[in-house]
Amino acid sequence: MIDVAELLRPYREVIEGELDRACRFPEGCPEKLAEAIRYAVLAPGKRLRPALVMMSAEACGGSREDAFAPAVAVEMIHAYSLIHDDLPAMDDDDLRRGRPTTHIAYGEATAILAGDALQSQAFAHLYSRISDPILASRLMGELAIASGASGLVGGQEDDLAAETIELSTFESPSLAQKHLESIHRRKTGALFIACAKMGAIAAGGSQEQVDALARFADAFGLAFQITDDVLDFTSDAETLGKRTGKDSGRGKFTFPDLMAAQRDEESRVELGLAVNPHDADLRSGRSEYDDSETTTRTDIDVGIALAREQAAALIQSAHDSIELFGAAGQRLGLMADYLLERTS
């Protein structure tokens, strides 16, 4: 068992000091807005993204300090996205990690504005803290592209839309899985990839190193999301003894749902049957897997097991991506392994 708390602790501590200093606003920032920003940014968290930035810099032979500015900037983007995701018009969450969400604590208008200000602050922070303008420009550019309409924000838009899309809308479970992966590659993956690249770039890493770390972060990000989906089932199963995970409860399909359905698809292919569950000839005979709501408990157990297998395969591929760093990439490898054991 990896003691991930111990692994991440020094990174977390150092970056929380940096975040605290970065969120003291000069005159001109209204008191309430500054408080809301600090409330959101300094909320308890694992600080996985800043750790990824700093570990990537270290893998390239740089220091943690080299990566402070991009680590703070990505955490600001992450914090802004959480504030906006929690809004009533979005996921409508009142609590995050047991604390009232920002709009509950400070009102909706201030929460929207705190998110908006955090986004510009991320760029302002890179601009003011990176003395080499060529490096600053590249870091700002990477962050802007990852955060935008084809990255973080695009993924959130499709994720919200996915709440009302039934699994049966897709021609096959494997197409549905492609769609789900595409959502996650943008909603969470793009920022993870930006973390790894920015850390490497800040440390003066070579293009080969930047690319390797981007591949690592891509696999890591998707594995992170799959284990998140699995936890959504298993933590509920343990606590409540039934399948009412938050995402699955909203009719959103998750990786375990898809794995269960896809296994079914594979059996069909083996049996020489049509794959499309809408095929009229098949509907009467086999209807379990064309609507996640009717997926049986056994199917889901199989789905969970298969999702875990997929996460393990992604973690293996993450390890392969950073082989070239040798011992310098060890911490990144440990952080990846932790995903397979996470319970929260």
Add this chain to the structure above:
Amino acid sequence: MIDVAELLRPYREVIEGELDRACRFPEGCPEKLAEAIRYAVLAPGKRLRPALVMMSAEACGGSREDAFAPAVAVEMIHAYSLIHDDLPAMDDDDLRRGRPTTHIAYGEATAILAGDALQSQAFAHLYSRISDPILASRLMGELAIASGASGLVGGQEDDLAAETIELSTFESPSLAQKHLESIHRRKTGALFIACAKMGAIAAGGSQEQVDALARFADAFGLAFQITDDVLDFTSDAETLGKRTGKDSGRGKFTFPDLMAAQRDEESRVELGLAVNPHDADLRSGRSEYDDSETTTRTDIDVGIALAREQAAALIQSAHDSIELFGAAGQRLGLMADYLLERTS
């Protein structure tokens, strides 16, 4: 009478082409999100901010083309701020220039996300369109600072708070005026100043030129806001024959209110009376100006006249700021003069 439509037309036309091209998103951007972004950005408008960027570049001897990227970027920031300002939790506006606002047309979640994506897109646009990374970094930095918690967003937060602040809360009308000016200097002024500076910087202007254009934009921005407040009264007065302007109707105090109240304060000082309207000895005798709702019609007419005078003084100071540019600053001067004649 300045034909401002004719003055701005070539700038507007060229920048609308640029905006159109800048808002075609690559694969990965959900269709609905892209549509909402285009709906907001390509909405009809005077494109004052892009014109200011381009005219500032021209004043420094540069070309309009030099200023295309920053002109597009500031308009993206402006469009994002309008989308978010119109949201139900903020100003709750259903219409903007006669068209449904973005959240009415595309739903609140997509509107929030379209604004978020536009903000990052502004930085991504500068990054991808400016080949000199030192220049790109400086432009992104100027834009990030102007857009942030002590700029655009901070001004909006205080502007929303001002809706529930009575004029009588302030010790004197002149302190209230300082507060109102501080709101506008951030909510609209900061971006106008960024426009002028970015145009000058993009054209390779000297620090003296950048500073002069920043002073021009500061005066221009405040005059813009004062004439906006005046229009809020006069366009209603003409149409409805009574004082029910949008801002003043919400209990928000405006420049004409303040001018009226401040004139009263000056009379008091002349008469040797206390300035603070809360002074108990004075409340019974003179209570008109400590609550804008009870300001009389004549007071407001005087306030409007005084606000117009202040706008004219600011425009004069804007002209003075750009004297050093000679004929190259002529268009900027004409654009400033137009504020005194605007009717919409």
